[in-house]
Amino acid sequence: MIESGLSDRAGRRVTLRPVDDDNWRAVADVAPRDDQRAWVAALAARYLLLTMRSDVWNSLAVYADDTVVGHVMWGVDDDGSRWIGGMVIDAAEQDRGVGRAAVRTLAAWLGDQDGGHPVRLSYHPENAQAARLYTSLGFVPTGAMEDDELVVELLPSARG
Numbered sequence: 001m002i003e004s005g006l007s008d009r010a011g012r013r014v015t016l017r018p019v020d021d022d023n024w025r026a027v028a029d030v031a032p033r034d035d036q037r038a039w040v041a042a043l044a045a046r047y048l049l050l051t052m053r054s055d056v057w058n059s060l061a062v063y064a065d066d067t068v069v070g071h072v073m074w075g076v077d078d079d080g081s082r083w084i085g086g087m088v089i090d091a092a093e094q095d096r097g098v099g100r101a102a103v104r105t106l107a108a109w110l111g112d113q114d115g116g117h118p119v120r121l122s123y124h125p126e127n128a129q130a131a132r133l134y135t136s137l138g139f140v141p142t143g144a145m146e147d148d149e150l151v152v153e154l155l156p157s158a159r160g
């Protein structure tokens with residue numbers, strides 16, 4: 001389990017846990033709002049398949065207390081940079097502070113690994129919720145784009 005002692009706005013403890021025999025169905029069913037499907041998969045099931053097929057990505061279940069409320073995945077690039085992807089909080093659980101706590105928890109865990117590499121991710125420039133979240137956490141543009149998405153990074157010096 002990965003945790004930083006962070007909670008959502010209702011006081012639920014936000015943790016990241018491996019996808020296992022007990023929770024994979026709930027993780028697969030995590031779905032964004034319909035209008036967010038332009039930016040992310042319609043169901044987290046797609047990300048679970050990706051991580052099964054990929055040597056790079058690893059899926060985690062996002063929990064609020066003991067309830068699965070989201071999915072996120074992480075990977076390590078050839079240059080050592082750590083990446084976050086597939087971040088989806090279930091539509092019914094959004095705007096409660098879970099996404100912020102989950103990204104802070106994962107970025108801290110990744111950033112502490114092996115000498116302090118940057119933590120990177122990409123999002124679509126029109127995805128206002130993602131832009132506000134990542135900007136407020138200190139992610140800054142690298143200048144690169146990847147598949148129409150803005151690549152941003154959190155440098156070791158910017159981590160709180």
Ligand SMILES: CC(=O)SCCNC(=O)CCNC(=O)[C@H](O)C(C)(C)COP(=O)(O)OP(=O)(O)OC[C@H]1O[C@@H](n2cnc3c(N)ncnc32)[C@H](O)[C@@H]1OP(=O)(O)O
Nearest residue numbers: 085086087088089094095096097098099100121123132133
């Ligand atoms: C690397 C990637 O995977 S990029 C793709 C990101 N994922 C998606 O776009 C999927 C659909 N969206 C989601 O799953 C969620 O909305 C997320 C992950 C972007 C944010 O998760 P949430 O749990 O809803 O966010 P949370 O409640 O923690 O709010 C965090 C910040 O997001 C922003 N935010 C949240 N809701 C809104 C909203 N309705 N409008 C604008 N900004 C918002 C704010 O900056 C907010 O800051 P605050 O806590 O000071 O108010």
